[in-house]
Amino acid sequence: EQLQDIISKFLPPVLLKLSSVQEGVRKKVMELLVHLNKRIKSRPKIQLPVETLLVQYQDPAAASFVTNFTIIYIKMGYPRLEVVKQCELAPTLITAMEGKPQPQQDSLMHLLIPTLYHIKYPTDTSKSASLFNLTERPKTMHLLLEFMLDVLLMPYGFVLNESPTRPAPSSSQGTSGDGTVAASSQGLPQPPPGMSVYAAKRVIGEAQWNAEQLEQCKLGIVKFIEAKQVPEVETVVHLVVASSDTRHSVATAADLELKSKQSIIDWNNPLIINKMFKVYLGDVPLKTKGGGMKQELKHEPVSTRVKLKILPHLLRSRLAAESTAQPNGGPGGCVYWKGERQNW
Numbered sequence: 436e437q438l439q440d441i442i443s444k445f446l447p448p449v450l451l452k453l454s455s456v457q458e459g460v461r462k463k464v465m466e467l468l469v470h471l472n473k474r475i476k477s478r479p480k481i482q483l484p485v486e487t488l489l490v491q492y493q494d495p496a497a498a499s500f501v502t503n504f505t506i507i508y509i510k511m512g513y514p515r516l517e518v519v520k521q522c523e524l525a526p527t528l529i530t531a532m533e534g535k536p537q538p539q540q541d542s543l544m545h546l547l548i549p550t551l552y553h554i555k556y557p558t559d560t561s562k563s564a565s566l567f568n569l570t571e572r573p574k575t576m577h578l579l580l581e582f583m584l585d586v587l588l589m590p591y592g593f594v595l596n597e598s599p600t601r602p603a604p605s606s607s608q609g610t611s612g613d614g615t616v617a618a619s620s621q622g623l624p625q626p627p628p629g630m631s632v633y634a635a636k637r638v639i640g641e642a643q644w645n646a647e648q649l650e651q652c653k654l655g656i657v658k659f660i661e662a663k664q665v666p667e668v669e670t671v672v673h674l675v676v677a678s679s680d681t682r683h684s685v686a687t688a689a690d691l692e693l694k695s696k697q698s699i700i701d702w703n704n705p706l707i708i709n710k711m712f713k714v715y716l717g718d719v720p721l722k723t724k725g726g727g728m729k730q731e732l733k734h735e736p737v738s739t740r741v742k743l744k745i746l747p748h749l750l751r752s753r754l755a756a757e758s759t760a761q762p763n764g765g766p767g768g769c770v771y772w773k774g775e776r777q778n779w
Contacts, residue, residue: 438474450464451491453465514546525547526566545638548586549644554659580669580673593635658688667699668707674693717736
């Protein structure tokens with residue numbers, strides 16, 4: 436289509452004109468983009484030059500005004516690409532996250548996650564691990580793993596009700612009474628178990644995945660873990676959470692992967708155990724850490740369903756037992772003093 440050819444050729448350089456020092460030029464560009472947006476949105480089959488836009492987005496010399504508009508068209512164009520092309524550009528989405536504002540990083544991860552299901556990883560694990568090169572980007576890896584855990588915790592069909600008058604879920608749903616009261620008292624919606632309000636909002640994003648899409652996203656995350664894209668010690672908690680999923684396909688895939696790793700997982704590794712406790716308990720306000728966390732960022736304890744998957748693994752850990760035996764023994768000490776010792 437002629438319009439597609441024009442867009443592919445002229446959109447990237449037109450966006451660069453947004454950095455012009457002349458106000459008249461910037462105004463004309465804005466008027467053109469408003470007109471262009473209407474055309475693009477009404478024609479979902481039009482392809483955008485996503486690859487070129489990603490290169491432009493990563494240019495360190497680009498003005499923030501330019502990158503802010505460039506990512507709008509990346510978000511608009513990436514889902515329109517054929518799946519093969521999306522898989523090809525997936526590593527570039529990871530690279531593009533470096534040094535960008537948090538909301539833009541969240542948007543890029545929201546584009547990436549559905550693609551993971553379709554990626555065909557090399558059977559040679561040494562080549563597979565180099566696909567995303569996340570070990571060379573520890574900050575990006577941490578952000579991505581955090582986002583993935585939130586995706587795995589997201590219930591199917593969840594709706595984030597912004598009304599502060601929404602009735603709180605009952606304790607049978609596995610939420611924390613303390614968290615519900617605190618969230619409601621500040622006029623915040625109640626997040627799903629294991630998540631914060633902020634985490635729920637960013638997983639929902641601008642276009643929330645339906646149940647089938649969310650299931651595919653979760654399967655994609657398990658495939659990503661199976662392909663050893665990140666160190667195994669970082670993803671144990673992800674597999675445990677996924678093994679409790681209400682969809683059989685996700686739970687089975689995660690459980691099989693977890694069982695295959697049992698012989699190499701060190702259940703006395705503080706990194707693994709502390710992550711398990713953090714997910715189990717949520718963000719517990721410890722006196723030593725103060726109470727400065729914003730309520731919107733506070734993670735609720737996970738549901739009973741997830742706790743029942745976590746507990747057997749904690750029971751085999753000497754480190755977990757030692758930390759629950761004393762009130763000041765770290766996160767695990769809170770399990771004892773919150774009255775949950777009876778579940779062990």
